[in-house]
Amino acid sequence: MKMKYILPVLTLFIVSCNAQEYQITFKLDANELEAERKLGLRGNVKPLSWKKDYPLSDEDGDGIYETTVKFKTSERNLRFKFTNNEKLELEGADNRIVWFKPNETIITAHIFDEYNYYSSETINTISYSPNQIKEDIEVLRNALQVIHPNLYKYRDSVSLQKDLSELQNTLAEKSNMIDVYREVSKFAAKIKCSHTFTNPWNQGPDIKKGIFFQPDKLPLTFNRISKQIFVDKNASQYQNIKKGMEIITIDSIPSEEIMTRLAAYITSDGNNYEKRLQRLTMSGASKFELFDIFYPLEFGSKTAFQIQLKDHASGDTIHARLEAISKTHRNKVLRERFPDFGNTFEEGWQFKILNKQTALLRIDAFTIFSNDFDWTGFLDKAFETINTEKTENLIIDIRANEGGDTEVAEYILERIITEPITIDIPAQTTRYRKIPEDLKKYISTWDKRPYDWGNKLEYKGNGRYEMQSMFVPTSATYKPRKNNFQGKVYLLTSAENSSATHIMSTYAKKYKLATLVGQETGGNQKGLNGGYMFFLRLPNSRIELDIPVFGINILKDTPDTYDGGIQPDVAIQKNVNDLINGEDTEMKAVLELIDNK
Numbered sequence: 001m002k003m004k005y006i007l008p009v010l011t012l013f014i015v016s017c018n019a020q021e022y023q024i025t026f027k028l029d030a031n032e033l034e035a036e037r038k039l040g041l042r043g044n045v046k047p048l049s050w051k052k053d054y055p056l057s058d059e060d061g062d063g064i065y066e067t068t069v070k071f072k073t074s075e076r077n078l079r080f081k082f083t084n085n086e087k088l089e090l091e092g093a094d095n096r097i098v099w100f101k102p103n104e105t106i107i108t109a110h111i112f113d114e115y116n117y118y119s120s121e122t123i124n125t126i127s128y129s130p131n132q133i134k135e136d137i138e139v140l141r142n143a144l145q146v147i148h149p150n151l152y153k154y155r156d157s158v159s160l161q162k163d164l165s166e167l168q169n170t171l172a173e174k175s176n177m178i179d180v181y182r183e184v185s186k187f188a189a190k191i192k193c194s195h196t197f198t199n200p201w202n203q204g205p206d207i208k209k210g211i212f213f214q215p216d217k218l219p220l221t222f223n224r225i226s227k228q229i230f231v232d233k234n235a236s237q238y239q240n241i242k243k244g245m246e247i248i249t250i251d252s253i254p255s256e257e258i259m260t261r262l263a264a265y266i267t268s269d270g271n272n273y274e275k276r277l278q279r280l281t282m283s284g285a286s287k288f289e290l291f292d293i294f295y296p297l298e299f300g301s302k303t304a305f306q307i308q309l310k311d312h313a314s315g316d317t318i319h320a321r322l323e324a325i326s327k328t329h330r331n332k333v334l335r336e337r338f339p340d341f342g343n344t345f346e347e348g349w350q351f352k353i354l355n356k357q358t359a360l361l362r363i364d365a366f367t368i369f370s371n372d373f374d375w376t377g378f379l380d381k382a383f384e385t386i387n388t389e390k391t392e393n394l395i396i397d398i399r400a401n402e403g404g405d406t407e408v409a410e411y412i413l414e415r416i417i418t419e420p421i422t423i424d425i426p427a428q429t430t431r432y433r434k435i436p437e438d439l440k441k442y443i444s445t446w447d448k449r450p451y452d453w454g455n456k457l458e459y460k461g462n463g464r465y466e467m468q469s470m471f472v473p474t475s476a477t478y479k480p481r482k483n484n485f486q487g488k489v490y491l492l493t494s495a496e497n498s499s500a501t502h503i504m505s506t507y508a509k510k511y512k513l514a515t516l517v518g519q520e521t522g523g524n525q526k527g528l529n530g531g532y533m534f535f536l537r538l539p540n541s542r543i544e545l546d547i548p549v550f551g552i553n554i555l556k557d558t559p560d561t562y563d564g565g566i567q568p569d570v571a572i573q574k575n576v577n578d579l580i581n582g583e584d585t586e587m588k589a590v591l592e593l594i595d596n597k
Helices: 002-018 120-125 130-147 157-173 177-189 205-212 255-263 273-280 290-299 327-337 375-388 406-416 499-510 576-581 585-596
Strands: 020-029 039-043 064-073 077-084 096-099 105-111 220-225 228-234 246-250 304-311 316-323 349-353 358-363 393-397 421-424 457-461 464-467 475-478 488-493 515-518 528-537 544-552
Touching: 039 064, 096 105, 130 157, 130 177, 130 528, 130 544, 157 177, 177 205, 177 290, 205 290, 220 273, 220 576, 228 255, 228 327, 228 576, 246 255, 255 273, 255 290, 273 290, 349 375, 358 375, 375 406, 393 406, 393 585, 406 475, 406 499, 488 499, 488 585, 499 515, 499 528, 515 585, 576 585
Parallel strands: 020 105, 358 393, 393 488, 488 515
Antiparallel strands: 020 064, 039 077, 077 096, 220 228, 228 246, 246 304, 304 316, 349 358, 421 475, 457 464, 528 544
16 A cells, blocks of 8 residues: 555655756846836746736836746746736747756846847857858758658759758858758758758747847738739738738839749749748748748848839839838737737637538648647537538638648548548658667657667668558548538638648549639649658757658659649639739639539
8 A cells, every 4th residue: 555655755856856946037128018017927937837927026117127036946947928917928929938057047138029039240150160061961961861751752862962062062151040041941942842841840049039030020911823922911100001902022122033032942842833932921820931031031131121012903003111020029010900810720610601502611720739629529510510401512611721630631521421432541651760870869759669660661672661551551441420411512722731631632532522622732743741750950050950751642653643732623713803802712713613503
């Protein structure tokens, strides 16, 4: 009986032994806030908490609020945010972070609702020697050659080695942190794999402070048709700039040239160029916007933008000088001006009966693994309602959905099939069986298995391995679920659709489960890469690059296979007039199809 108490006691003893004392002084510049303010601090390490404010005070009246906090903890860092009148700052954005340092009082200074960022002088001090650059590129070369399943699918080994040599030569002359991030990003895009890129989500604090948090962002969000860009939302000081106005030039550079030059930094599968352009579209609501990141890297960091716009409604040309702002400031303004800005994950899942004949199911993301939303319950209720209402047509809108978990796609497909179907499960191929020891210190992932596949793989020759069928079946049979839909299904697609939504579109078209309406999807019919991912951290610049482990081919890859996404059954060209007038071109088209069937 006493044995069960031994482990908890030992655990508490170990924690208390590892706990150390730290002291941090927090300084907060609140001069831009309104006069009525009650400022506090919340965080994840006691004595702070996320439920109650730890007060800050301004004893000398200079607008800088301060407090010093003592911690005793085994944690390595503190995650925190400030509050004003008990409301957390940086809504929808990451927590601030500070690393504990023993035997030292840390002083950390901040501006309310803004991240700290580096000055240009600081950025230039973070530079790398030619030998450090050479080491980074050799690690990059080795990791790609060992891990990437389709490194030479679109570029042969000679071309890729030439790219790496050019990368090293370019950085031998200019090699601060921004130079390296820019050039490595451009190199990665040449591999033509949408999962091989300098992932903004995984970069360290230097890149965030040197690039992402800079107040050099365009105060507009925009949609696009090809390389034309049109204002969606305006966070600038000129509120006469309206939705639908076309941005003709930025700093005298035509928008078409801007999009062309920035597309060189953006990854897509194969030669799916529309996907690259789509990734440059700026909603403002994403945690990281690729236009925000790469525009200043290509055209220089700005404090203001000279914009030429065309108002198609009046025919007028407008010239304006817009002050550059940070992304957090832009989001704050957009939330104030547009109540629908920054929808939550749940708000991206919508279902409604449009009329007696037709229902609409819209899903903007399949990223269920990072959300607590009861998505299965939502879908079950939606299909139950469809059957109760005896709806004849179902429109499934995934145009804004870049992908996520294929489990969602499977769950939906099982509700639109009317009889069992057996599908071929594509083979998973990789280039290695076991990660070499000298590479392990540079890579990480969320699971131990990808480091050593052991007997799970079968060697297929030509440097390729395949997951054995005893571990991955070669086919699967899907049966209609309860309340499956018996009517006509229309799937709205766009270049946004990659990964799981590309796969969903592939099966929907291959097995004639839906009529695809809209534009060609992202992804590529010649194959995708993904499954497990390794996160490569270059040893000197500390830049991170995602590298996929498996390659898959849902459709057979032959010389005649189309090098692009899934093409819709009914192709709809985006319409400038509809975009300007706020009308949904694809929705109008699919409703017309239903009326005329």
